[in-house]
Amino acid sequence: MRVILCLLACIFSLVGCQNDKPKPETNKEMVSFSGQAAMETIGTEKQLVVHQHVRGANVYVECIINGFSFNDGNGFLEVKVDGKAINPIKQAAFVIKALPKGSHQITIELMKNEQESYDLKESFTIKIV
Template sequence: MNRFVLMFVCFLCVLSGCVEDKPRPEGSMSVVPLDIVEASESAIEVSSLKQPKDIVVNHHVRGQNIYVECYIPSFTFKEKGGTNVNGEGYMQVYVDGKKVDEIFTAAFIIKGLEKGKHHIMIEVVHNDSSDYQLKKSWNVNIR
């Protein structure tokens, strides 16, 4: 019986030693550059220098409609007009090279496209309509 208890305690010690050194997944860390805005002895105020540099677009074609969902990191959708604020703005939607609408939300529907192939482009712009140099385009086939 004593031998069983001793083996059980040794087994628990081995298992408890393994839980502290867990491997970390590769690529899960990200680095965001910061700019020191104001420094004092008690706190340092920082702001991110990261501007929207990528747009992730998911789309689904159903009938003659395209359901579009966009994700832009560190970006807030605002109405057109006002001052140029970094990280704020809206999107302009183009179908076959023609501007069809201005969008102020991350998800929207392009309705009633004719049958055939179409080229869709989304351009992200500031509140004052200046360009972010951030665009995404793709082709769809309406059947």
């Protein structure tokens, strides 16, 4: 008898949990943008924002460039450390490794594949201790 009562109590509690769950209050209407429309909403002027972090002798760099994608093959980053260019960078995040101790001037410029500048350049100074 106890087993039957326990079984019925379990069944009733499971059935009680079957209430309608609230639906999320999101807009179900999806809006798609063509590439041109998306560019107009963001703005057509490119901007370069650089974040850097020094850890040991390495500099971790992240570049945010609105209206530009390295996947399109439209250019690269020219990186100079103390005026000396390192290999062209074709991604937004990278590491400059094994810098010697002291202060270093780092310049990052967005370039077109034809070695022509997009006129986007950022410079900063870091110190390796």
